């Protein structure tokens with residue numbers, strides 16, 4: 001049904017009256033929000049007893065005041081539900097980004113995450129969910145300018161929503177926006193899946209995976225506020241440019257306490273380059289068993305006992321007793337607690353001797369004995385204090401040790417590949433690669449348990465190695481995860497070809513794999529063009545579908561210049577990304593010297609409409625107009641270059657121009 005048209009069940013209402021009434025409700029809601037803020041500002045932290053409690057309370061109050069800010073450009077509500085009676089809930093509810101109530105606690109706007117709001121996203125003529133009419137609102141700036149009604153109680157079809165289509169078609173500027181007003185039913189199913197459920201979403205480019213992951217985080221934080229405030233929620237994305245692009249979505253939804261990071265940010269920013277095949281081997285889950293053996297191989301067989309002297313007395317623990325202590329602890333604890341337990345067990349044996357001699361020592365004596373020099377000496381000799389770096393250094397520089405730790409898990413050729421070609425002088429001067437970071441993290445966890453978060457959202461998960469997945473998995477081992485990705489967009493040599501395998505290495509085997517199939521970003525014409533690569537990069541996947549026809553959105557030009565294509569794009573509305581092979585960035589910058597532009601930089605404060613984007617950083621991003629330069633070089637630059645090309649060809653919202661001097665890859669040339 002078109003905008004401004006009313007549902008037939010209220011024939012007496014005129015659109016202008018309805019609009020005026022809705023605008024009045026918006027004004028009332030705004031005033032109420034202001035009053036809520038004034039009230040929050042008037043609360044004092046002085047009531048708290050001591051200084052520390054005062055500070056904590058004050059910070060909570062400050063956050064509450066900040067959360068109640070009204071952003072004039074952000075609609076306070078975007079939908080309305082008129083409900084059939086039959087329960088205690090109000091007959092009419094307005095759905096918005098947050099709860100707003102008047103001075104008598106009457107709800108004026110209900111948070112989109114509340115259970116009652118679910119019908120806004122899910123109700124249909126086939127299943128009206130107790131809703132008679134759904135109304136969507138259109139805004140211009142902060143002003144409510146349009147509405148659109150969908151009668152739900154009468155069966156039959158409802159046509160496409162213009163407000164929804166306009167929202168999706170809106171030119172992109174700046175960072176990613178939230179999609180609360182237009183979440184689709186299949187997306188909503190994922191957003192609202194329960195906290196205990198790990199969900200894995202396969203989806204073609206632009207199907208809203210990232211948006212859905214962020215909204216699920218916001219939904220879970222709302223629904224399990226206290227629990228997740230304690231355990232935490234984290235978003236892991238592919239690179240810093242991507243994090244900067246998504247950084248404002250959760251704050252716009254009122255969620256500011258979510259860590260957003262990359263795998264490197266989480267595991268350590270090690271980036272020494274190495275042969276991708278070596279990285280792939282280091283990323284193989286078989287390394288977990290090798291590392292475990294490598295660590296425990298550091299424990300040496302005790303050959304001596306302990307002699308503890310107190311005054312004139314000497315208390316002895318025999319060598320075989322020390323061996324028994326070590327044998328009983330080995331493999332039953334993590335490495336570091338094992339060391340501490342060995343000291344305590346030896347001390348306990350000393351205490352038994354003391355008691356046999358008639359003493360009655362207490363726990364403090366046991367602690368003192370555990371910390372004494374003779375006990376420390378034997379623990380250090382038998383169960384040495386180690387760092388993850390020491391263990392990995394030994395493994396990667398000592399072929400005999402690697403062979404012992406590998407057993408039959410790694411072939412001699414594989415072991416040969418792992419040994420550093422030029423060994424470092426010592427573990428402190430060793431330079432680690434990104435793949436090493438996951439190995440160090442595995443070792444750290446074998447030594448000391450890694451704390452688990454309540455929920456983890458992992459984006460572009462197809463690119464993670466098995467060892468990286470294990471590292472992320474231990475960070476949600478007592479919680480759950482949202483795993484997002486596209487098997488066709490895997491660009492690392494260790495990219496996965498199966499979500500079941502990802503879930504297994506993440507330690508979330510029970511996770512449910514689901515698919516999003518409708519594209520919201522890329523025009524159909526462009527998506528069909530990019531999809532010609534699919535049989536070569538992910539033969540099992542069906543061709544993606546786009547919501548938007550986008551006729552005339554694709555131009556393939558031989559011999560054109562970057563500057564000309566950029567000027568054409570600048571004449572239109574929206575952001576422009578010139579995606580080039582990484583090696584061509586300086587050349588592209590020179591070619592655009594006459595036009596204001598920047599090279600994509602996650603730390604840049606200034607925003608530019610025209611950006612040069614190195615092909616390897618384009619993942620997850622989008623621009624209204626995309627110019628892809630020299631596809632053949634993008635393919636040539638890396639082993640999974642065709643998948644990289646698929647990624648860069650699917651970044652466009654409105655138009656894609658492909659510029660090439662060299663022959664196009666065969667799949668695109670047809």
Ligand SMILES: Nc1ncnc2c1ncn2[C@@H]1O[C@H](COP(=O)(O)OP(=O)(O)OP(=O)(O)O)[C@@H](O)[C@H]1O
Nearest residue numbers: 179182183184205206207208209210211520521620
């Ligand atoms: N329901 C929706 N309503 C409006 N816009 C949407 C909706 N779902 C997704 N979008 C928009 O579509 C674009 C693509 O979404 P998103 O980046 O989440 O897709 P993706 O599946 O992660 O893509 P990629 O695999 O290419 O990274 C974004 O601009 C997003 O805001």
